Amino acid sequence: MVEPLAIAETNELGLSFDSAILASNSTDIDNNNSFYALVIGINDYPNLDRLSGAIADADRVVKFLSTNLQVPLDHIINLRNEEASRAAIIQGFFKLRDDPRIVKGDPIFIYYAGHGGSRREKRNSGAANEVQVIFPYDYGGQELESDRLINCIPDQTIATLLNSLSEEKGNNITVVFDSCHSASGSRDGSGVFPSMQPRCAPLLHDIPCDLDDDILGAAPARQRKSPACGSREKAWEQDQQGRFTTALLEVLQSCPVEKLTYHNLIISLPDLINQSPHCYGANKSRVIFNSRISSPQNAYIPVTFEREALTLGAGTSSGITSGSIWELHLSVAYDSQPFGRFTAKGPRVSTTTLTPFTEEDKRSIELILAQKSRLQLRLYARQLNAGTGNELKVWFSPQAARMLFHDSDRETSQISMPSKHEVGYIHHSREGADLEVEIHNIDSAPESLEVAFSICDSIAQAHGVSKIEQRKPAQRRNVESVLFAAARWNWHLRRINEQHIKEGRHSVIEMGMYKVGQSIRANRRELFQDPESVPVTYDEAGTAGLVEFVARSRDLYGIKLSNKRSVPLYVSMFFFDATDFSIVHLFGHSASNGQGDPELPADGELFIGDAVDGGSPLKFTIPLTKKVEVGHLKIFWSTDPLELDHVPQPSAFDSRSSRGVTKVSKHRVMKDWGTVCLTLVQHSPSER
Structure with a gap:
């Protein structure tokens, strides 16, 4: 087995100060008296370009927390302008860590609106890497009783502060940055108006190699974060508010947070010109602010209407196969009801055309298209199954077959794939099977019988570990829970780009x-x-x-x-x-x-x-x-x-x-x- 070590995850995996959401491992927030937050907003930088919407964004976030989530105001640490000094921001993390009211696992939310930046610097290891930073209010000022200038807050420092916090209070930490680190410009100039201002700034001073050594003694942890843009983009504010925060709050207010995952939150954000918000972290399927609940369903994939066709935003590179079946939804809530089923046709590398599965499904989408602007139409697809041809080939011993199936269910050509499973299995001869299923204790009482599973893999067989130690009761429902998981496991492990094989690449x-x-x-x-x-x-x-x-x-x-x-x-x-x-x-x-x-x-x-x-x-x-x-x-x-x-x-x-x-x-x-x-x-x- 493999386990990532809990140490600093800077930049992409840990901290990237673009408009972003760092997804958390959260606990239940039914009682929001256990919810705590640190909210930072900075407009009036003395030594950097002034912003106009960061404080307003921070205030709107506080209003959402206190009004929509009923978070008590004394649970929120607020830092604005001169209050958001470098020392105060760092102290804000320590206050959360040391707050005796916060029980390990309570949800913690950290929000920053202000300037971000980046520079390639040498880390302690000697290698040059992109260091991403946020700027406190007093950046570039003079330290008291010292001739040193007040510096930025680098990604490694933030990661370490988060680790220290998570060690004391658990990993139910969500971090949002409405800033960016690209000071070089957007990907193109389209969609940028005079009233728009980027939330990024150049680093005016070198970052000392010993900066925050007193903090970096702790090993950083892994949270989830959402930046507002990609590394080559900028986070923009317009009309005295951040476009990312505005879009984020609109989604949070339109969909119950207890039914929204981090992944689905990000894909439901409206298109922001020259800005692509994204979410970092391994737990994107978690319900936001709740680490104990993952979505019981597959992640949604966005669907757009292009060239008079429904287009799924994923293709063969993501495992989409021709003939796979998809449900379409109007909402990203994980329990939203679908309005129809659709079939994947001719998947390309990164997109796939969806067509109605039945005439009723065709009428459903036509009704929706008649009611909504096709340019503004936002649909979300969830896969039901991967189509045929990818099934797990399973050999059942005669005893197992008799115990688990009726005679009519033991045909080798039959595909077993209820609609809720991506990939199914077929009964197969022993030769060429992917998995073998046998009765483990054939002489036991019927109620005590168990089924054993063996992987038909030459390497596992050569090392004597083809038989899986764990077993299941000899009941079809229990056995099929393993078979469908094994089918999905085998499909994603074995799938390759067949074209490369044909071309000998x-x-x-x-x-x-x-x-x-x-x-x-x-x-x-x-x-x-x-x-x-x-x-x-x-x-x-x-x-x-x-x-x-x-x-x-x-x-x-x-x-x-x-x-x-x-x-x-x-x-x-x-x-x-x-x-x-x-x-x-x-x-x-x-x-x-x-x-x-x-x-x-x-x-x-x-x-x-x-x-x-x-x-x-x-x-x-x-x-x-x-x-x-x-x-x-x-x-x-x-x-x-x-x-x-x-x-x-x-x-x-x-x-x-x-x-x-x-x-x-x-x-x-x-x-x-x-x-x-x-x-x-x-x-x-x-x-x-």
Whole structure:
């Protein structure tokens, strides 16, 4: 199993000061007397361009919290203009951390409206990385009793403050920044009016390498954040208010927060010219302000009406298949009622055409189109199933087949796929099956019989771990809960770009594994100056590799991706656990209502787990009772943004997530996507 280490997640994974939402792990907010907030708004910077709407935005946020969510005013720390000094902002985090009224797990909301900025600086590791910052009111002023200038607040400082807060009060922390760090301009000049002003500023002074050393002694944590724009965009204010905050509050006031996830909140924001708000973090499926509740349904994907056709904002790179069935909704509330079913036709790399499933569905969409402007139409799709041809092939022993099915249900050609499951399964002969199902204790009393599952995987079989230790009662309902999870797991693990196979193309991404450091003690680690390469054996195409190593709990790992193309790529990484069919999202952090930012630069590299821009290192462990475990690290890449928030799933055997996981080019480019996968054979230290 794999677990991201809880350390600083700066920039993309942790902090990026564009208009953004950092999603939280929250608790129940039925009693909002347990809700606490820090709200910051700065207009009148003495040494930076003045803003006109940041204070108004902060005040509107407070009004929403106190009126709509009934948060007591004495639970909200308010900092405006000169009150929002560097010392006061940092102290605001400490006040939340030390507030005895806040019980671990209570929802905490942090909001900042003001200038942001960025610069490439050398971190403590010596590597140059983009440092993203927010500016306090007194930026550039003189420190009392010192000749030092008052500096900005860098991303690492914010990450560390959040970690300190989360260690004391839990991970139910939501952070919103209505600012940006791009001081170089928007992607284009369209849609920018004289009355619009960006919330970004240049760094006027160097950032000392020892800045906030007194704070950085703590290990940063992982929250979720939403910036207001991509890294090449600006967060804009117009008519004395931030466009991102205005849009955010409109959505929050129009949809019950207890039915809204972070992902669905972001995609429901209206289009903001030259601004693409996005959400960072691994828990985007969580209900906002509530870490104990995830949406029981798949994530929504936006649908637009283009060229007289309904267009789904996802394609083959996101796993969309021709013939898949989708429900369309008018609201992003996770329990909203669909108005019709639609079929995917001819998916492209990043978009897919949807057509009505029945004549009644056709009439439903025609009625909606007649009532709404097609330019303003906002629809949201949720997948019901992935169509046929992707089913899990299951062999049932004769005893298991008799126990679980009627005679009429045992036809090998029959597809079992109730509408609520993405991927189904078919009865198959033992040869060529993906999974085997047998009765474990055939001589037991009928009420005590259990079913055992075995993965038909050559690597797992070679290491003697093809049989899954966990079992289910020999009842069809219980067994099928595992089969549908396994079907979905197998589909996302095995799917590739078939066109690359036909053309004999080599992988455009090189994927290497490195040991990057060691854990010293709880929440402390030592990173190596020169990461140690872990041997990987690849296939001829370079898209599938095998790694065998000893999984010691103290060892920390990272994944280095090298882009061999001259265009930037979006990437997302998942861990597929072969012990329980869970899928854990490890990297690929942004849900956006616009283009978002590619993670892997053109002809460049990305080091996932470098404890800086690539997020937390990975730690692999296996139970003391096991000698070997097999899992898979899979990278999905695309020239267009990926819609993969629907991929993660918990263990098929219990309600917990996988064990131990806590964790553009100006010219036209050819759209493409692909995958790279490492199979990890993890040996117990006691065996080596």
